[in-house]
Amino acid sequence: MAWNTNVLVGQSGGPTAAINASLAGVFDTARDLGAHVLGMRYGIEGFLGGRILHLDRTLGDPMDVELLRRTPSSFLGSCRFKLPTPEQDPAFFEDAFAKFEAARVGAVLYIGGNDSMDTIDKLSQWGTDHDSDIRFIGIPKTIDNDLVGTDHTPGYGSAAKFIATTMREIMRDSSVYDLKSVTFVEIMGRDAGWLTGSACLAGTQGNPCPDLVLLPEVTLNQDMLLNRLSLLLERKNTVVVAVSEGVRHRDGTLLCEAAAEAADGTRLDAFGHVASLSGTGRYLASVTRAALGCKTRAIELSTLQRCASHVASATDLAEAYALGGAGVLAARDGQTAMMSAIKRIFDKPYLYDTTLAPIRDVANKERKVPREFISADGMNVTAAFERYARPLIDGEVSSTYQGGVPHHITPLDGDRA
């Protein structure tokens, strides 16, 4: 029997190469079940401002959905909006639920990271407390891979594949001159080192890993680092270091705060997080050049890490799509206050199931790289890390090219949608 309802879907937080694949999964599954699909323009904030898209029309051509799966960034637009608690502002929730009812919404799917799961947590709690029939399901998404309740998050695999691929290319590039050099490659990840650790995936038979991998989980001992670099340079020309933007000195300050341009880089966002970090690599390059006298350079992978869908992981996009669909199925089956999640069955061959995690256990929590994934000296990751991460970057996506550039679905117009 057709599921005769409106499914409302939104995207929130930073974009990734896989978040639109989850949107495609939500859309395809909901349509297949007979539901109609409404999109939040610019997340819950935009929806509450009356900005609703009728995706049945917007994605009317089957080719649109195929392109959507290969298009990076958040097709619907995004927001960074922290909901009040029901105690702080019950009127907010009364207003939101009135708008859900007005749009005849039976299920709300929200694709995002920790902060977005907080949104689902609060809405579902209010719904349960007020006998609402609306179901609220989170779909995990973050390149940072720092959500609990799931083996990993969609978006991480594609970001890791970009990092491993470009790290290998940078290592080739760094080795061409017959002189001593240290290259610092700065990688995203505020507090968790999953992305920085994925630099190790550049190493396969005949292809070296970066020499050091500095995670935000480990406080930097600058003297020890310089000593290690000096020893490495005694036996090889080219040293490459993967360094997280979030590495801190022992006094707790960020390395990038020590950099001259810190003033630009340390604004707090709506969730009290540091909004953008950068300069960690430049700082280390400067310190190393001064101490060791060798050539140094700093490379920031920057935004490309989260939007490089031209080198997306096929595994990642398939999982993103599956988790979107699994979330819709869960809602159809009466579940609420849940996040669709991945349960790993085996590493090699890589096998997984989809499952559900209670949203309360996920929201506002952060999963860091565990100790057993970090080498004893704190300056690299272990073989166990590689075994965990390697399957997530497996497989390539065939892009459709137009004029020599990967073709995307035409983005929504920011001003008139």
Place this chain on the structure above:
Amino acid sequence: MAWNTNVLVGQSGGPTAAINASLAGVFDTARDLGAHVLGMRYGIEGFLGGRILHLDRTLGDPMDVELLRRTPSSFLGSCRFKLPTPEQDPAFFEDAFAKFEAARVGAVLYIGGNDSMDTIDKLSQWGTDHDSDIRFIGIPKTIDNDLVGTDHTPGYGSAAKFIATTMREIMRDSSVYDLKSVTFVEIMGRDAGWLTGSACLAGTQGNPCPDLVLLPEVTLNQDMLLNRLSLLLERKNTVVVAVSEGVRHRDGTLLCEAAAEAADGTRLDAFGHVASLSGTGRYLASVTRAALGCKTRAIELSTLQRCASHVASATDLAEAYALGGAGVLAARDGQTAMMSAIKRIFDKPYLYDTTLAPIRDVANKERKVPREFISADGMNVTAAFERYARPLIDGEVSSTYQGGVPHHITPLDGDRA
């Protein structure tokens, strides 16, 4: 009849995604003609220091050459070494030619940019003046596309394809929030704007171009820029600007010199060029934020532009391979003091011939973006630019993947080769 000689090949200057394809072309053609192939380890400087590779052995497996065509950076290693003039140091040339004779070299192929062509120019001139039978041929290579005597240079198309692809992805990423923002994407190119101009290739039907493209050929009028940005922000949320690292103020100073970290970025290399520029995008982001009060960010594409072989242009790699081979054929036929070059026949369909350009007309010259490729207001490129550049990024290369990462030929060991 077999060409019974030793062909000596070297790579010089900055690496690219296509320079190894030219090496593969030299190798395959020379071997096919019956010659043996010697490699200069670390360019002419390494060769003169006695570092010779026997490539018949190093590239003994046919799969090695296939991988070489897809491996970025300079397989042989590189140098930045400016030869003296014969007047300054005749002993240098006597020594070099003694070493060529000792290695029974019949032809020297040197793959590189303007400075490398200077090397070929000087060596061939000495050879001609001293009745040497050795032939000297240059193979063009530079992502900067600033060589005269050829329609374009191998390496440029792949760098442009990376720039266009990531520019499109960055534009998607920039548009997700419902707020006004300006993103500056800083692109390589000291004095010529070919790479920065290629950002326009992100635009195809349904996919927008960057709003502004700032080339080093045009002096920045900062007030006019801020005025344009202000007008753009009145009618759209998201403004994206491609900016060359080499853009200068009207007083001749580089924008990046005006940035706080200028001290690190303005060392001169052996050729008297500024060795590394960066900070132009950060400078403009800071100025724009202060003047217009909107969100700004700066993204440096950095080294990835010259080594991103995972998104190489099939056209570019095929041309690089062809020019390597054409250079060997020219040497076999008795030519010297020439550079193999591309003569364009038509834009669409793209058709070309290989040809030869006298090295004297190429060395130490620089080809800038001509006026007709730059818009009247100096803040964009024209349709003629796009017509020129579009065919050069056409076609994708199928990489061989291992462990989820493009597989390369095992690089030479920097310490023991």
